[in-house]
Amino acid sequence: MRIAKITATAVATATLALGLAACGSSEAPPTSSPAAAGGPKFAGKTLTLWRLGDSNPDAKKYTDELVAEFQKQTGATVKVEWIPWPQVNDKFTAAAAGGAGPDVTEIGNDQVPLWQSQEALEPVTDIVSSGDQAQIPKNLMGLETIDGETYAIPWGGGSRAVLYRADWFKELGIEVPKTWDELVAAAKKIQEEKGSDVDGFAFNGGSDANHLLGALAWTAGGEYAVKEGDRWVGKLTEPGFKEGFAQYTSLVTDGLSSKSRLSQNTTEIRTRFSNGKVGMYLTAAWDLASIEEESNGELKGDKLAFFPLPAKGGGEAQSFLGGNDIAVWALAKEMDAAKEFVKLATNKEWGVRYATEGGLLPVYSDALSALASDPVQAPFAAAFAKAKAFPADPQWTEANETKAVLQNAARQVIEGDATADEALAAANKELEDILNAS
Amino acid sequence: MTKTSTLPRGERSSATPGRRRAHPARKASGLPVWSIPYVLLIPGLVVIAALLLYPLVQMVTISFQKVGLLQISGRRPAEWLGWENYASIFDNDIFWSSLRNTVVFAVVAVPLTLILGTAVGVLLHRLGSKMSLFVIIGIMFAWAVPPVAQGVIWRWLFDAEAGIINWALNLLPDSLSSALFGRADWTGEPWLNDTWSIYMVLTICVVWAGFPFIAVSVLAGLKGIPAELYEAARVDGSTPWRTFRKITFPLLKPVFAVLTVLSIIWDFKVFSQLYVLAGTTNRDAYNLSMYAVTEAFKAPQKMGSGAAIAVVLTVILLIVTAAYIRQMFKQEEL
Structure with missing residues (x-):
């Protein structure tokens, strides 16, 4: 039935395209199969697609169907490779240095400025300015648009919320926390009952630590850095950021998360969560399928649920405006086919399916507003509306992951090697130096 | 003749x-x-030139250039920077803490490896042939473990919750533990957070994997010393320590010289074990190799600065080795 629907859509699209073409030429045949319309014009060609994250059944099914559809339309085969998130930058590095790379790749929206600066992404401005893609709100393309050119197309939005063990909450009689203090109390209660090696609320100090720290700091009214003129000015020493940073380090100093895992990232936390060693952590719905797999089918369905990260005084915290994009790799061997693939993958049908089936938020606004009634996605849709982004600068990755400026500041404070004021003052200077370099 | x-x-x-x-x-x-x-000599020189000299020259050249992915893939020419890469790394606190970690680690690990290795070597020499073979096979297993696996083994042993070290420390009688360490409870003690404790684990790991080679080399050297010398010493009533100092050590000096230089080189550039034990986020625990790798290969790639750090490490190694060898020959002449 789905194939029939797809075929119908494809036929409709093809007819429409031909109708437009017919304005200029009267020779166009009135009826035509989609194969002839899209043409097997890339027959025999092979595209390499990099999907990011761990392959899970939902994402795999979507990708297989998308690839099959593309093959039907253009005749080109698509080879799919899955790259786990913590390895993404290393794999891009190898590819950009001349190693085996993709033709089309999924990419985190905050990675776009970096890889654009390395000339690794091909502009796709013509795709986003026409067709379905023109309906994607332009305010979602802040990170992707550089000097008037768009280098990646938003594919799905991913703000984060707190994933928790609903079965534990029920068993221990814990209400869903509405304030930060309630969250701390809930975490402590979980640790009391489930053992001291369980993290009530997991501290993230790894490569994606700023998703958690950022949410806390932004909610408290803080900022990382603000561009004044053409210079970045660090804002880490201002009261708002300090408050969020104190909340962040208190996760460990108050014992909600063990001191022995100061550098765990979301992937490592997820593995512990799957093994029943974590009560709550900040993530998004894309982890659900992997958790079910890692826990051998034990953790699924109503044992898991999300709530929006609460602000200190109540209300929802601000979340990171995360999102996955799809881009054409600048060193693609099959450039035309790659662009054609991106066009198909981000059109309304496949773009929305990518998001809804992959546990993300659709970038098309009407599809997003339809999610307000979805129990799983509602917290994310709510957070997405208030989401903020990291400094849009190619050097951000250096501060965020490579030098891990704030992770190390937090480590110093937690280990008692520096006060929060000292650590943040040093981090602020370093952040400014990094963002303003080159 | x-x-x-x-x-x-x-x-x-x-x-x-x-x-x-x-x-x-x-x-x-x-x-x-x-x-x-x-x-x-030509074939040997060609191989060395291709595999060692050419990369070395490249490394020095790159250390004076701005080289990122665009330059590596050939889409942009490399830009000549002069001493800028060196200035920027000397300006960075991470460089100085890495240098300190590198030097202190080598100063501790090299003597420990040599002392333990020599002691085991002497022991092997005195054991009967069957027992000696048994011990050699046993210790060679440690030496044969690949560096990454060494890191993984010790990381698990020192794991805060599942590690056997914390478990064993908890088994000690509380009074003994308190007397020795000033504490009785070791549950969840994180060994791999602080720089000093990371390096303690790293030292154990490297010494554990490094001493068997020293022991076997020393044993080979000992086999070449005529037994008469030891008999004479015994007849003269020499203590074991004096025998070692007056007979074994002087005769094994060339062996020790080579082993020391090798150990210095190995311990200065230790990387894999540290990478596994500490990870890349904790930059306070970097040594020069780790720092060079993150600078050069983590996005955004700065291969120029990475090469500059590698050049500094190479120069330090050359100076240490040259000074040591010179010292040795001076003593020989006396």
Whole structure:
């Protein structure tokens, strides 16, 4: 039935395209199969697609169907490779240095400025300015648009919320926390009952630590850095950021998360969560399928649920405006086919399916507003509306992951090697130096 | 000794009067005799030049350039920066803490490896042949473990919750534990957070994997010392320590010289074990190799600065090794 629907859509699209073409030429045949319309014009060609994250059944099914559809339309085969998130930058590095790379790749929206600066992404401005893609709100393309050119197309939005063990909450009689203090109390209660090696609320100090720290700091009214003129000015020493940073380090100093895992990232936390060693952590719905797999089918369905990260005084915290994009790799061997693939993958049908089936938020606004009634996605849709982004600068990755400026500041404070004021003052200077370099 | 057999054949004076077969050799190869050793060296030199000298020259060149992915893939020419890469790394606190970690680690780990290795070597020499073989096979397992696996093994042993070290420390009677360490409860003690404790684990790991090679080399050296010397010492009533100092050590000096230089080189550039134990986020625990790798290969790639750090590490190693070798030959002359 789905194939029939797809075929119908494809036929409709093809007819429409031909109708437009017919304005200029009267020779166009009135009826035509989609194969002839899209043409097997890339027959025999092979595209390499990099999907990011761990392959899970939902994402795999979507990708297989998308690839099959593309093959039907253009005749080109698509080879799919899955790259786990913590390895993404290393794999891009190898590819950009001349190693085996993709033709089309999924990419985190905050990675776009970096890889654009390395000339690794091909502009796709013509795709986003026409067709379905023109309906994607332009305010979602802040990170992707550089000097008037768009280098990646938003594919799905991913703000984060707190994933928790609903079965534990029920068993221990814990209400869903509405304030930060309630969250701390809930975490402590979980640790009391489930053992001291369980993290009530997991501290993230790894490569994606700023998703958690950022949410806390932004909610408290803080900022990382603000561009004044053409210079970045660090804002880490201002009261708002300090408050969020104190909340962040208190996760460990108050014992909600063990001191022995100061550098765990979301992937490592997820593995512990799957093994029943974590009560709550900040993530998004894309982890659900992997958790079910890692826990051998034990953790699924109503044992898991999300709530929006609460602000200190109540209300929802601000979340990171995360999102996955799809881009054409600048060193693609099959450039035309790659662009054609991106066009198909981000059109309304496949773009929305990518998001809804992959546990993300659709970038098309009407599809997003339809999610307000979805129990799983509602917290994310709510957070997405208030989401903020990291400094849009190619050097951000250096501060965020490579030098891990704030992770190390937090480590110093937690280990008692520096006060929060000292650590943040040093981090602020370093952040400014990094963002303003080159 | 060879001189005795040099009787020039015929009246013609040969270019190398020391070799009787100079004439036929020349005829066969068509090369002047003096060149033969050099010709024989060429294959070795070519291999070394291709695998070592060329990369070394490249590294030094890159350390004066701005090289990122665009330059590596050939889409942009490399930009000459002069000493800028060096200035920027000397300006960075991470460089100085990495340098400190590198040097302190080597200063601790090299003597520990040598002392333990020598002690085990001497022990092996005194054991019966079956027992000696048994111990050699046992310790060689540690030496044969690949560096990454070494890191993983020790990381698990020192794991805060599942590690056997914390478990064993908790088994100690509380009074003993308190007397020794000032604490009785080791549950969840994080060994891999602080720089000092990371390096303690790293030292154990590297010494554990490094001493078997020293032990076996020392054993090989000991086998070459005539047993009469030890008999004489025993007859003279020498203590074991004195025997070691007056007989074993002087005779094994060349062996120790080589082993020390090798250990210095190995311990200065230790990377894999540290990478596994500490990870890349904790930059306080970087050593120079880790710092060079993150600078060069983590996005955004700055291969110029990475190369500059590697050059500094190479220069330090050359100075230390040269100073050590010079010291050794000086003592020899005395």
